[in-house]
Amino acid sequence: MSTVWLPEPTVRRRDPAPRRPPFHLLAKPAGAICNLDCTYCFFLSKELLYEGSRFRMADELLQEYIRQLIEAHGPAPEVTVAWQGGEPTLMGLDFFRRSLEYERRYARPGQRIVNTVQTNGTLIDAEWARFFRDNGFLVGLSIDGPRAMHDAYRVDKGGKPTFDRVMRGLARLRDEGVEWNALTTLHDANAGHGRDVYAFLRDECGAAHIQFIPIVERTTAQDLPAADAGWGARSKDRPLYLQEGDQVTRRSVTGEQYGRFLIDVFEDWVRRDVGTVYVQMFDVALANWYGAPPSLCVHSETCGRALALEHNGDVYSCDHFVEPRHLLGNIGQRHLLELVDSPEQQEFGRHKRDGLPRYCRECGVRFACHGGCPKDRFDVTPDGEPGLNHLCPGFKEFFHHVDLPMRTMAALLRENLPPALIMRQYAAADDRRPHNAPCPCGGGRKWARCHGRPPHPTRAG
Ligand code: SF4
Ligand code: SF4
Numbered sequence: 001m002s003t004v005w006l007p008e009p010t011v012r013r014r015d016p017a018p019r020r021p022p023f024h025l026l027a028k029p030a031g032a033i034c035n036l037d038c039t040y041c042f043f044l045s046k047e048l049l050y051e052g053s054r055f056r057m058a059d060e061l062l063q064e065y066i067r068q069l070i071e072a073h074g075p076a077p078e079v080t081v082a083w084q085g086g087e088p089t090l091m092g093l094d095f096f097r098r099s100l101e102y103e104r105r106y107a108r109p110g111q112r113i114v115n116t117v118q119t120n121g122t123l124i125d126a127e128w129a130r131f132f133r134d135n136g137f138l139v140g141l142s143i144d145g146p147r148a149m150h151d152a153y154r155v156d157k158g159g160k161p162t163f164d165r166v167m168r169g170l171a172r173l174r175d176e177g178v179e180w181n182a183l184t185t186l187h188d189a190n191a192g193h194g195r196d197v198y199a200f201l202r203d204e205c206g207a208a209h210i211q212f213i214p215i216v217e218r219t220t221a222q223d224l225p226a227a228d229a230g231w232g233a234r235s236k237d238r239p240l241y242l243q244e245g246d247q248v249t250r251r252s253v254t255g256e257q258y259g260r261f262l263i264d265v266f267e268d269w270v271r272r273d274v275g276t277v278y279v280q281m282f283d284v285a286l287a288n289w290y291g292a293p294p295s296l297c298v299h300s301e302t303c304g305r306a307l308a309l310e311h312n313g314d315v316y317s318c319d320h321f322v323e324p325r326h327l328l329g330n331i332g333q334r335h336l337l338e339l340v341d342s343p344e345q346q347e348f349g350r351h352k353r354d355g356l357p358r359y360c361r362e363c364g365v366r367f368a369c370h371g372g373c374p375k376d377r378f379d380v381t382p383d384g385e386p387g388l389n390h391l392c393p394g395f396k397e398f399f400h401h402v403d404l405p406m407r408t409m410a411a412l413l414r415e416n417l418p419p420a421l422i423m424r425q426y427a428a429a430d431d432r433r434p435h436n437a438p439c440p441c442g443g444g445r446k447w448a449r450c451h452g453r454p455p456h457p458t459r460a461g
Pocket of ligand 1: 305306372373
Protein backbone atom coordinates (compact mmCIF):
# COMPACT_ATOMS: atom_id res chain seq x y z
CA MET A 1 0.00 0.00 0.00
CA SER A 2 3.00 2.23 -0.14
CA THR A 3 3.86 4.63 -2.90
CA VAL A 4 7.26 5.60 -4.21
CA TRP A 5 7.92 9.31 -4.17
CA LEU A 6 8.37 9.56 -7.88
CA PRO A 7 10.33 12.18 -9.67
CA GLU A 8 8.16 14.64 -11.58
CA PRO A 9 6.72 12.75 -14.53
CA THR A 10 7.69 14.16 -17.88
CA VAL A 11 5.13 12.71 -20.28
CA ARG A 12 4.48 14.92 -23.26
CA ARG A 13 2.00 14.58 -26.05
CA ARG A 14 3.50 13.64 -29.41
CA ASP A 15 2.26 16.81 -31.07
CA PRO A 16 2.99 19.67 -28.72
CA ALA A 17 -0.46 21.32 -28.64
CA PRO A 18 -2.62 20.73 -26.71
CA ARG A 19 -0.35 19.12 -24.11
CA ARG A 20 -1.43 15.92 -22.42
CA PRO A 21 -0.95 16.18 -18.65
CA PRO A 22 1.83 13.89 -17.42
CA PHE A 23 0.87 10.53 -15.94
CA HIS A 24 2.59 7.72 -14.15
CA LEU A 25 1.77 4.14 -13.48
CA LEU A 26 2.61 1.96 -10.48
CA ALA A 27 3.17 -1.59 -11.68
CA LYS A 28 2.65 -4.51 -9.32
CA PRO A 29 4.47 -7.48 -10.86
CA ALA A 30 3.67 -9.76 -7.89
CA GLY A 31 0.20 -8.28 -7.31
CA ALA A 32 -0.62 -7.99 -3.62
CA ILE A 33 1.77 -10.77 -2.64
CA CYS A 34 4.31 -9.86 0.03
CA ASN A 35 6.72 -11.72 2.29
CA LEU A 36 5.54 -9.53 5.18
CA ASP A 37 2.12 -9.20 6.75
CA CYS A 38 1.92 -5.61 7.96
CA THR A 39 -1.28 -5.34 9.96
CA TYR A 40 -2.44 -2.05 8.40
CA CYS A 41 -1.58 -2.97 4.80
CA PHE A 42 -5.03 -3.12 3.23
CA PHE A 43 -3.43 -3.90 -0.11
CA LEU A 44 -2.72 -7.46 1.12
CA SER A 45 -6.46 -8.11 0.91
CA LYS A 46 -6.43 -7.34 -2.83
CA GLU A 47 -5.20 -10.89 -3.25
CA LEU A 48 -8.91 -11.75 -2.96
CA LEU A 49 -9.52 -10.04 -6.32
CA TYR A 50 -7.47 -12.66 -8.17
CA GLU A 51 -8.14 -15.94 -6.39
CA GLY A 52 -6.29 -18.81 -8.07
CA SER A 53 -3.70 -16.53 -9.70
CA ARG A 54 0.06 -17.23 -9.51
CA PHE A 55 0.59 -13.52 -8.95
CA ARG A 56 3.59 -13.24 -11.26
CA MET A 57 3.71 -10.93 -14.24
CA ALA A 58 4.40 -13.12 -17.28
CA ASP A 59 7.35 -12.30 -19.51
CA GLU A 60 5.15 -11.50 -22.56
CA LEU A 61 3.10 -9.10 -20.45
CA LEU A 62 6.23 -7.45 -19.06
CA GLN A 63 7.47 -6.84 -22.60
CA GLU A 64 4.07 -5.52 -23.71
CA TYR A 65 3.82 -3.27 -20.68
CA ILE A 66 7.26 -1.71 -21.21
CA ARG A 67 6.54 -1.27 -24.92
CA GLN A 68 3.19 0.45 -24.31
CA LEU A 69 4.50 2.58 -21.46
CA ILE A 70 7.35 3.94 -23.54
CA GLU A 71 5.10 4.41 -26.56
CA ALA A 72 2.60 6.30 -24.40
CA HIS A 73 5.35 8.78 -23.50
CA GLY A 74 6.01 9.71 -27.11
CA PRO A 75 9.17 11.79 -27.48
CA ALA A 76 9.40 12.68 -23.77
CA PRO A 77 13.06 12.90 -22.72
CA GLU A 78 12.41 10.70 -19.69
CA VAL A 79 10.13 7.79 -18.82
CA THR A 80 9.64 6.45 -15.29
CA VAL A 81 9.09 2.74 -14.78
CA ALA A 82 7.71 2.39 -11.25
CA TRP A 83 7.66 -0.99 -9.48
CA GLN A 84 5.55 -1.53 -6.44
CA GLY A 85 3.66 -4.21 -4.59
CA GLY A 86 2.98 -6.26 -2.63
CA GLU A 87 6.72 -6.80 -2.58
CA PRO A 88 8.27 -6.45 -6.03
CA THR A 89 11.64 -7.98 -5.08
CA LEU A 90 9.79 -11.33 -4.76
CA MET A 91 9.97 -11.40 -8.57
CA GLY A 92 13.72 -11.98 -8.38
CA LEU A 93 16.56 -10.15 -10.10
CA ASP A 94 16.09 -11.84 -13.48
CA PHE A 95 12.67 -10.25 -13.86
CA PHE A 96 14.19 -6.80 -13.47
CA ARG A 97 17.10 -7.66 -15.77
CA ARG A 98 14.58 -8.59 -18.47
CA SER A 99 12.71 -5.38 -17.85
CA LEU A 100 15.91 -3.42 -18.44
CA GLU A 101 16.44 -5.31 -21.70
CA TYR A 102 12.96 -4.33 -22.89
CA GLU A 103 13.50 -0.75 -21.76
CA ARG A 104 16.67 -0.59 -23.89
CA ARG A 105 14.86 -2.21 -26.81
CA TYR A 106 11.91 0.20 -26.88
CA ALA A 107 13.44 3.48 -25.67
CA ARG A 108 13.78 6.19 -28.32
CA PRO A 109 17.27 7.42 -29.09
CA GLY A 110 18.41 9.71 -26.29
CA GLN A 111 15.40 8.90 -24.10
CA ARG A 112 16.23 8.27 -20.44
CA ILE A 113 14.39 5.50 -18.59
CA VAL A 114 14.31 5.83 -14.81
CA ASN A 115 13.33 2.86 -12.64
CA THR A 116 11.88 3.23 -9.16
CA VAL A 117 11.04 0.44 -6.76
CA GLN A 118 9.13 0.55 -3.49
CA THR A 119 10.25 -2.23 -1.14
CA ASN A 120 10.01 -3.38 2.46
CA GLY A 121 13.79 -3.85 2.27
CA THR A 122 13.94 -7.25 3.96
CA LEU A 123 15.18 -9.15 0.90
CA ILE A 124 17.83 -6.64 -0.14
CA ASP A 125 21.31 -8.10 -0.07
CA ALA A 126 24.56 -6.86 -1.62
CA GLU A 127 23.63 -8.28 -5.03
CA TRP A 128 20.29 -6.42 -5.11
CA ALA A 129 21.94 -3.24 -3.89
CA ARG A 130 24.65 -3.39 -6.58
CA PHE A 131 21.98 -4.07 -9.20
CA PHE A 132 19.99 -1.01 -8.07
CA ARG A 133 23.11 1.16 -8.03
CA ASP A 134 24.44 -0.02 -11.40
CA ASN A 135 21.09 0.56 -13.08
CA GLY A 136 20.23 3.87 -11.43
CA PHE A 137 17.16 2.63 -9.53
CA LEU A 138 15.57 5.03 -7.05
CA VAL A 139 14.56 2.87 -4.08
CA GLY A 140 11.71 3.71 -1.72
CA LEU A 141 12.19 1.94 1.60
CA SER A 142 9.30 1.43 4.01
CA ILE A 143 10.35 2.11 7.57
CA ASP A 144 8.06 3.38 10.31
CA GLY A 145 10.59 4.83 12.77
CA PRO A 146 12.61 3.47 15.68
CA ARG A 147 12.29 -0.23 16.53
CA ALA A 148 9.17 -0.23 18.72
CA MET A 149 7.22 2.04 16.39
CA HIS A 150 8.28 0.11 13.30
CA ASP A 151 7.58 -3.29 14.79
CA ALA A 152 4.14 -2.27 16.06
CA TYR A 153 2.62 -3.26 12.71
CA ARG A 154 5.40 -4.10 10.24
CA VAL A 155 5.65 -7.82 10.95
CA ASP A 156 6.18 -10.99 8.90
CA LYS A 157 3.78 -13.83 8.14
CA GLY A 158 4.49 -15.31 11.57
CA GLY A 159 3.81 -11.97 13.28
CA LYS A 160 7.53 -11.52 14.01
CA PRO A 161 9.17 -8.06 14.03
CA THR A 162 11.08 -6.92 10.96
CA PHE A 163 13.08 -3.90 12.16
CA ASP A 164 16.47 -5.67 12.10
CA ARG A 165 15.89 -7.09 8.62
CA VAL A 166 14.90 -3.69 7.25
CA MET A 167 17.93 -2.00 8.82
CA ARG A 168 20.17 -4.69 7.29
CA GLY A 169 18.63 -4.03 3.88
CA LEU A 170 19.14 -0.30 4.37
CA ALA A 171 22.78 -0.87 5.32
CA ARG A 172 23.32 -2.73 2.01
CA LEU A 173 21.73 0.13 0.08
CA ARG A 174 23.91 2.68 1.83
CA ASP A 175 27.07 0.53 1.47
CA GLU A 176 26.57 0.48 -2.28
CA GLY A 177 25.58 4.14 -2.57
CA VAL A 178 22.03 3.48 -3.85
CA GLU A 179 19.77 6.51 -4.11
CA TRP A 180 16.88 5.95 -1.68
CA ASN A 181 13.85 7.59 -0.04
CA ALA A 182 12.27 6.76 3.30
CA LEU A 183 8.57 6.06 3.23
CA THR A 184 7.09 6.21 6.71
CA THR A 185 3.46 5.47 7.39
CA LEU A 186 1.83 7.25 10.31
CA HIS A 187 -0.43 5.30 12.62
CA ASP A 188 -1.45 5.23 16.26
CA ALA A 189 1.94 3.82 17.35
CA ASN A 190 4.20 6.53 15.88
CA ALA A 191 1.99 9.55 15.14
CA GLY A 192 2.53 11.00 18.62
CA HIS A 193 6.33 11.01 18.16
CA GLY A 194 6.98 13.33 15.23
CA ARG A 195 10.34 14.67 16.37
CA ASP A 196 11.70 11.28 17.36
CA VAL A 197 10.60 9.61 14.12
CA TYR A 198 12.12 12.43 12.09
CA ALA A 199 15.41 12.45 14.04
CA PHE A 200 15.65 8.67 13.66
CA LEU A 201 15.15 8.81 9.89
CA ARG A 202 17.59 11.68 9.45
CA ASP A 203 20.32 10.75 11.93
CA GLU A 204 20.22 6.96 12.25
CA CYS A 205 19.05 6.05 8.76
CA GLY A 206 20.72 8.93 6.93
CA ALA A 207 17.54 9.73 4.98
CA ALA A 208 17.66 12.87 2.86
CA HIS A 209 14.24 12.34 1.24
CA ILE A 210 11.32 11.46 3.47
CA GLN A 211 7.68 10.80 2.68
CA PHE A 212 5.08 10.52 5.43
CA ILE A 213 1.88 8.66 4.58
CA PRO A 214 -1.04 8.87 7.02
CA ILE A 215 -2.73 5.52 7.59
CA VAL A 216 -6.48 5.88 7.15
CA GLU A 217 -8.03 2.42 6.96
CA ARG A 218 -11.59 3.07 6.02
CA THR A 219 -14.27 0.46 6.65
CA THR A 220 -17.94 -0.09 7.42
CA ALA A 221 -19.39 -0.65 10.88
CA GLN A 222 -20.11 -4.25 9.87
CA ASP A 223 -16.52 -4.97 8.79
CA LEU A 224 -14.81 -2.99 11.55
CA PRO A 225 -14.02 -5.94 13.89
CA ALA A 226 -12.43 -7.93 11.03
CA ALA A 227 -10.62 -4.85 9.73
CA ASP A 228 -9.23 -4.14 13.19
CA ALA A 229 -7.67 -7.61 13.14
CA GLY A 230 -5.66 -6.63 10.04
CA TRP A 231 -5.67 -7.18 6.29
CA GLY A 232 -2.96 -9.80 5.98
CA ALA A 233 -2.98 -13.58 5.86
CA ARG A 234 -2.89 -13.85 9.67
CA SER A 235 -6.38 -12.43 9.81
CA LYS A 236 -8.83 -15.24 8.97
CA ASP A 237 -11.97 -13.35 8.02
CA ARG A 238 -10.37 -10.35 6.39
CA PRO A 239 -12.69 -8.58 3.98
CA LEU A 240 -11.58 -7.20 0.61
CA TYR A 241 -10.57 -3.60 1.22
CA LEU A 242 -12.89 -1.20 -0.59
CA GLN A 243 -13.11 2.57 -0.32
CA GLU A 244 -16.43 2.34 1.49
CA GLY A 245 -17.83 3.16 4.92
CA ASP A 246 -17.27 5.95 7.39
CA GLN A 247 -15.47 4.04 10.12
CA VAL A 248 -11.71 3.68 10.59
CA THR A 249 -9.61 1.01 12.29
CA ARG A 250 -8.01 1.66 15.66
CA ARG A 251 -4.60 1.94 13.94
CA SER A 252 -5.66 4.87 11.74
CA VAL A 253 -4.46 8.40 12.48
CA THR A 254 -6.89 11.14 13.33
CA GLY A 255 -6.68 14.49 11.56
CA GLU A 256 -5.46 16.09 14.77
CA GLN A 257 -2.66 13.52 15.16
CA TYR A 258 -1.58 14.00 11.55
CA GLY A 259 -1.47 17.79 11.86
CA ARG A 260 0.44 17.66 15.14
CA PHE A 261 2.94 15.18 13.68
CA LEU A 262 3.64 17.39 10.66
CA ILE A 263 4.01 20.51 12.82
CA ASP A 264 6.38 18.75 15.21
CA VAL A 265 8.58 17.68 12.31
CA PHE A 266 8.33 21.03 10.55
CA GLU A 267 9.51 22.95 13.62
CA ASP A 268 12.72 20.89 13.68
CA TRP A 269 13.20 20.85 9.92
CA VAL A 270 12.80 24.60 9.47
CA ARG A 271 15.52 25.24 12.08
CA ARG A 272 18.25 23.00 10.66
CA ASP A 273 17.42 20.99 7.55
CA VAL A 274 16.00 23.28 4.87
CA GLY A 275 17.88 22.48 1.68
CA THR A 276 19.49 19.30 3.00
CA VAL A 277 16.54 17.08 4.00
CA TYR A 278 13.52 16.92 1.70
CA VAL A 279 10.22 16.13 3.34
CA GLN A 280 7.66 15.59 0.63
CA MET A 281 4.77 17.33 2.39
CA PHE A 282 6.89 20.48 2.95
CA ASP A 283 8.00 20.52 -0.70
CA VAL A 284 4.41 20.12 -1.81
CA ALA A 285 3.24 22.94 0.47
CA LEU A 286 6.02 25.23 -0.74
CA ALA A 287 5.07 24.51 -4.35
CA ASN A 288 1.48 25.55 -3.60
CA TRP A 289 2.58 28.74 -1.81
CA TYR A 290 5.00 29.53 -4.61
CA GLY A 291 2.36 28.88 -7.27
CA ALA A 292 4.10 25.92 -8.94
CA PRO A 293 2.26 22.65 -9.62
CA PRO A 294 2.76 20.36 -6.62
CA SER A 295 4.29 16.92 -7.21
CA LEU A 296 1.68 15.14 -5.08
CA CYS A 297 -1.79 14.34 -6.38
CA VAL A 298 -3.30 14.48 -2.88
CA HIS A 299 -2.82 18.26 -2.70
CA SER A 300 -3.42 19.04 -6.36
CA GLU A 301 -6.68 20.46 -7.65
CA THR A 302 -7.47 17.41 -9.78
CA CYS A 303 -5.89 13.98 -10.00
CA GLY A 304 -6.32 10.84 -12.08
CA ARG A 305 -2.81 10.75 -13.57
CA ALA A 306 -1.38 8.16 -11.14
CA LEU A 307 -2.73 4.77 -12.17
CA ALA A 308 -2.02 1.21 -11.08
CA LEU A 309 -1.18 -1.86 -13.18
CA GLU A 310 -1.87 -5.30 -11.74
CA HIS A 311 0.28 -8.40 -12.43
CA ASN A 312 -2.13 -9.59 -15.15
CA GLY A 313 -2.30 -6.32 -17.11
CA ASP A 314 -5.42 -4.87 -15.46
CA VAL A 315 -5.24 -1.09 -15.11
CA TYR A 316 -7.03 0.71 -12.26
CA SER A 317 -7.72 4.40 -11.76
CA CYS A 318 -5.35 4.69 -8.80
CA ASP A 319 -3.30 2.53 -6.45
CA HIS A 320 -5.87 3.31 -3.75
CA PHE A 321 -8.78 2.25 -5.93
CA VAL A 322 -7.75 -1.22 -7.04
CA GLU A 323 -11.32 -2.49 -6.87
CA PRO A 324 -13.80 -3.71 -9.49
CA ARG A 325 -15.66 -0.44 -10.04
CA HIS A 326 -12.42 1.38 -10.88
CA LEU A 327 -11.03 -1.20 -13.29
CA LEU A 328 -10.41 0.63 -16.58
CA GLY A 329 -9.42 -2.38 -18.69
CA ASN A 330 -6.50 -4.63 -19.52
CA ILE A 331 -3.48 -3.66 -21.61
CA GLY A 332 -3.83 -7.00 -23.42
CA GLN A 333 -7.04 -5.68 -24.97
CA ARG A 334 -6.68 -1.90 -24.99
CA HIS A 335 -3.60 0.27 -25.28
CA LEU A 336 -2.44 1.82 -22.05
CA LEU A 337 -2.80 5.31 -23.47
CA GLU A 338 -6.44 4.69 -24.31
CA LEU A 339 -7.08 3.65 -20.70
CA VAL A 340 -5.14 6.59 -19.24
CA ASP A 341 -7.08 9.07 -21.40
CA SER A 342 -10.45 7.31 -21.15
CA PRO A 343 -13.52 9.41 -20.25
CA GLU A 344 -13.99 7.36 -17.04
CA GLN A 345 -10.48 8.21 -15.93
CA GLN A 346 -10.86 11.88 -16.77
CA GLU A 347 -14.07 11.96 -14.76
CA PHE A 348 -12.26 10.21 -11.88
CA GLY A 349 -9.63 12.95 -11.86
CA ARG A 350 -12.08 15.85 -12.17
CA HIS A 351 -14.19 14.52 -9.33
CA LYS A 352 -11.41 15.47 -6.90
CA ARG A 353 -12.20 19.13 -7.60
CA ASP A 354 -15.88 18.93 -8.53
CA GLY A 355 -16.85 16.77 -5.55
CA LEU A 356 -15.56 19.21 -2.92
CA PRO A 357 -18.12 20.26 -0.31
CA ARG A 358 -18.81 23.98 0.09
CA TYR A 359 -16.87 23.99 3.37
CA CYS A 360 -13.71 23.17 1.35
CA ARG A 361 -14.53 25.50 -1.52
CA GLU A 362 -14.68 28.38 0.94
CA CYS A 363 -11.70 27.30 3.04
CA GLY A 364 -8.80 29.73 3.47
CA VAL A 365 -6.15 27.04 2.83
CA ARG A 366 -7.91 25.34 -0.05
CA PHE A 367 -5.15 26.49 -2.43
CA ALA A 368 -2.69 24.33 -0.45
CA CYS A 369 -4.98 21.48 0.50
CA HIS A 370 -7.48 20.96 -2.31
CA GLY A 371 -9.50 18.74 0.00
CA GLY A 372 -6.91 15.93 0.21
CA CYS A 373 -7.39 12.54 -1.39
CA PRO A 374 -10.97 11.57 -2.29
CA LYS A 375 -10.44 8.16 -0.67
CA ASP A 376 -10.44 9.86 2.74
CA ARG A 377 -13.49 12.06 2.18
CA PHE A 378 -16.04 10.24 4.25
CA ASP A 379 -16.73 12.71 7.07
CA VAL A 380 -19.40 15.42 7.13
CA THR A 381 -18.75 19.16 7.31
CA PRO A 382 -19.90 21.18 10.35
CA ASP A 383 -23.01 22.16 8.36
CA GLY A 384 -23.84 18.53 7.56
CA GLU A 385 -22.60 18.18 3.97
CA PRO A 386 -20.97 14.84 3.20
CA GLY A 387 -17.55 14.54 1.55
CA LEU A 388 -15.20 16.17 4.06
CA ASN A 389 -11.75 14.65 4.36
CA HIS A 390 -11.17 12.60 7.51
CA LEU A 391 -7.83 14.41 7.91
CA CYS A 392 -9.28 17.91 7.51
CA PRO A 393 -8.53 19.13 11.06
CA GLY A 394 -4.87 18.18 10.55
CA PHE A 395 -4.63 19.77 7.11
CA LYS A 396 -6.13 22.98 8.44
CA GLU A 397 -3.87 23.12 11.47
CA PHE A 398 -0.71 22.34 9.52
CA PHE A 399 -1.36 24.66 6.57
CA HIS A 400 -2.28 27.56 8.85
CA HIS A 401 0.75 26.90 11.04
CA VAL A 402 3.21 27.02 8.14
CA ASP A 403 1.63 30.00 6.37
CA LEU A 404 4.23 32.57 7.43
CA PRO A 405 7.36 30.43 6.85
CA MET A 406 5.96 29.21 3.53
CA ARG A 407 5.31 32.77 2.43
CA THR A 408 8.86 33.66 3.51
CA MET A 409 10.42 30.75 1.58
CA ALA A 410 8.28 31.44 -1.49
CA ALA A 411 9.44 35.09 -1.41
CA LEU A 412 13.08 33.96 -1.19
CA LEU A 413 12.55 31.67 -4.17
CA ARG A 414 11.05 34.52 -6.18
CA GLU A 415 14.18 36.55 -5.51
CA ASN A 416 16.33 33.62 -6.64
CA LEU A 417 17.57 33.14 -3.09
CA PRO A 418 17.74 29.77 -1.32
CA PRO A 419 14.78 29.04 0.99
CA ALA A 420 17.37 27.77 3.47
CA LEU A 421 18.00 31.40 4.44
CA ILE A 422 14.87 31.15 6.57
CA MET A 423 16.91 29.18 9.12
CA ARG A 424 18.80 32.37 10.03
CA GLN A 425 15.55 34.10 10.93
CA TYR A 426 14.54 31.18 13.13
CA ALA A 427 17.97 31.11 14.82
CA ALA A 428 17.76 34.83 15.61
CA ALA A 429 14.25 34.49 17.07
CA ASP A 430 15.26 31.41 19.10
CA ASP A 431 18.26 33.25 20.56
CA ARG A 432 15.90 35.80 22.06
CA ARG A 433 13.36 33.25 23.28
CA PRO A 434 13.20 32.75 27.08
CA HIS A 435 13.52 29.07 28.14
CA ASN A 436 10.13 29.07 29.78
CA ALA A 437 8.32 30.78 26.91
CA PRO A 438 5.60 28.71 25.21
CA CYS A 439 7.04 26.63 22.36
CA PRO A 440 6.16 28.16 18.98
CA CYS A 441 5.00 24.74 17.77
CA GLY A 442 1.76 25.44 19.65
CA GLY A 443 1.82 22.08 21.43
CA GLY A 444 1.38 23.75 24.83
CA ARG A 445 4.78 22.97 26.37
CA LYS A 446 7.60 25.32 27.31
CA TRP A 447 10.23 26.03 24.64
CA ALA A 448 13.07 24.44 26.67
CA ARG A 449 11.08 21.23 27.12
CA CYS A 450 9.79 21.05 23.56
CA HIS A 451 11.51 22.14 20.32
CA GLY A 452 14.21 23.89 22.33
CA ARG A 453 15.65 20.53 23.43
CA PRO A 454 17.27 17.85 21.27
CA PRO A 455 15.06 14.86 20.40
CA HIS A 456 15.82 11.36 21.72
CA PRO A 457 15.05 8.95 18.91
CA THR A 458 16.60 5.81 20.38
CA ARG A 459 14.97 6.36 23.76
CA ALA A 460 11.60 6.61 21.98
CA GLY A 461 12.30 3.27 20.26
S1 SF4 B 1 -7.47 9.21 -5.62
FE1 SF4 B 1 -6.01 10.09 -4.15
S2 SF4 B 1 -4.10 8.90 -4.35
FE2 SF4 B 1 -5.41 8.47 -6.15
S3 SF4 B 1 -4.69 9.89 -7.72
FE3 SF4 B 1 -6.44 10.89 -6.64
S4 SF4 B 1 -5.52 12.10 -4.96
FE4 SF4 B 1 -3.96 10.66 -5.73
S1 SF4 C 1 -8.33 22.10 5.17
FE1 SF4 C 1 -10.26 20.96 5.34
S2 SF4 C 1 -11.82 22.42 4.68
FE2 SF4 C 1 -9.85 23.21 3.93
S3 SF4 C 1 -9.69 22.38 1.86
FE3 SF4 C 1 -8.62 20.97 3.25
S4 SF4 C 1 -10.13 19.38 3.76
FE4 SF4 C 1 -11.26 21.16 2.91
